Amino acid sequence: MESTPVAKMNFGKSLLVPSVPELAKQHLTNIPARYVRPEQESPVTYAGASIPVIDLQKLISGDSMDSELQKLHSACQQWGFLQVINHGVTPSILEDFKREVIDLFKLPMEEKKKLWQQEDSFEGFGNSFVVSEEQKLDWNDMFGIMTLPLRIRKVDLFQKLPSNLRGIIEAYSNEMKSLAMIIVCQLAKALRIDENEMRELFSDGMQSIRMNYYPPCPEPHKTIGFSPHSDADALTILFQLDETEGLQVRKDDIWVPIKPLPNALIVNIGDMMEIVSNGVYKSIEHRAIVNSNKERLSVATFSTFNLDSELGPAHSLIGPNNPPIFRRVVVQKYLQDFFARKLDGKSYLDVMKVEARNGES
Numbered sequence: 001m002e003s004t005p006v007a008k009m010n011f012g013k014s015l016l017v018p019s020v021p022e023l024a025k026q027h028l029t030n031i032p033a034r035y036v037r038p039e040q041e042s043p044v045t046y047a048g049a050s051i052p053v054i055d056l057q058k059l060i061s062g063d064s065m066d067s068e069l070q071k072l073h074s075a076c077q078q079w080g081f082l083q084v085i086n087h088g089v090t091p092s093i094l095e096d097f098k099r100e101v102i103d104l105f106k107l108p109m110e111e112k113k114k115l116w117q118q119e120d121s122f123e124g125f126g127n128s129f130v131v132s133e134e135q136k137l138d139w140n141d142m143f144g145i146m147t148l149p150l151r152i153r154k155v156d157l158f159q160k161l162p163s164n165l166r167g168i169i170e171a172y173s174n175e176m177k178s179l180a181m182i183i184v185c186q187l188a189k190a191l192r193i194d195e196n197e198m199r200e201l202f203s204d205g206m207q208s209i210r211m212n213y214y215p216p217c218p219e220p221h222k223t224i225g226f227s228p229h230s231d232a233d234a235l236t237i238l239f240q241l242d243e244t245e246g247l248q249v250r251k252d253d254i255w256v257p258i259k260p261l262p263n264a265l266i267v268n269i270g271d272m273m274e275i276v277s278n279g280v281y282k283s284i285e286h287r288a289i290v291n292s293n294k295e296r297l298s299v300a301t302f303s304t305f306n307l308d309s310e311l312g313p314a315h316s317l318i319g320p321n322n323p324p325i326f327r328r329v330v331v332q333k334y335l336q337d338f339f340a341r342k343l344d345g346k347s348y349l350d351v352m353k354v355e356a357r358n359g360e361s
């Protein structure tokens with residue numbers, strides 16, 4: 001396969017869209033038509049269930065390791081989402097990072113413009129997955145940045161960042177890399193995948209960070225903060241900067257709101273992990289809703305496998321009794337194809353299914 005040089009790869013370019021906080025500042029009573037969603041996109045919600053909570057310390061040491069591993073395994077099978085407590089991320093790094101992210105979204109528009117997306121990339125302020133002028137828009141602004149491996153970083157964008165943010169992104173990115181590695185090794189253990197196979201896939205993997213800012217919205221029930229989607233990566237770690245609710249996961253066709261626990265991080269299985277686990281773990285659709293009086297901020301750190309590795313069900317997992325249900329493709333190609341399309345639920349994972357290929361003419 002002819003592969004695009006990594007520096008030229010498109011990891012999600014998007015058409016330029018107006019800044020939502022600037023719209024919110026206009027004290028509108030009605031939101032513009034491009035943000036209004038048809039009723040059927042908001043099926044029932046159910047606040048009576050909650051995603052499982054996993055204690056990372058219990059998972060890696062002590063007497064409850066086996067039971068916590070079992071809990072992790074069923075959480076990933078049934079929910080694809082969990083809250084992780086005692087995750088070991090340095091509290092001062094979380095605090096400093098939170099402060100810098102809040103300050104970033106408070107920059108005056110003139111300063112933000114210097115960090116705005118370019119037409120060929122999702123990095124900077126703006127939005128992602130906007131591919132047509134008619135497409136409905138989400139009620140959020142985001143700031144996206146590729147952080148690892150170092151060779152894919154946009155040096156000019158890093159240099160333009162406020163210096164405190166630049167320093168803390170480095171520390172935060174390293175903590176997320178270590179945490180993601182600990183979690184995927186535990187997933188390998190639970191799935192009975194050879195841990196070395198998982199480590200190899202994950203080492204020198206790609207990491208990107210997406211910071212989301214959802215301003216208060218005058219008509220929150222008519223719009224959406226982040227359209228339903230599953231993540232294309234292997235593992236996402238979401239840091240909710242405040243205790244404002246907004247994230248919802250789709251379980252059995254019902255949207256279940258996630259109540260942020262203090263000091264917890266949300267972890268979710270991405271499409272790549274569903275593929276590696278041969279469908280045992282589920283990459284679940286999720287969305288973010290907005291409200292009329294409170295802003296909300298979150299930061300998603302996406303970790304993918306090494307760009308040069310081959311994505312497919314783990315070799316140590318498949319056999320005559322467990323044939324692969326997904327096909328194999330080089331990670332870089334998978335990401336390129338994923339980002340070439342509009343954000344649309346789980347449809348790309350369906351494309352990776354073996355029967356989808358067999359059905360191709």
Ligand SMILES: O=C(O)CCC(=O)C(=O)O
Pocket residue numbers: 210212226231238246247286287288297298299300
């Ligand atoms: O803000 C949230 O809670 C969800 C964010 C999200 O799904 C994403 O950044 O991919």
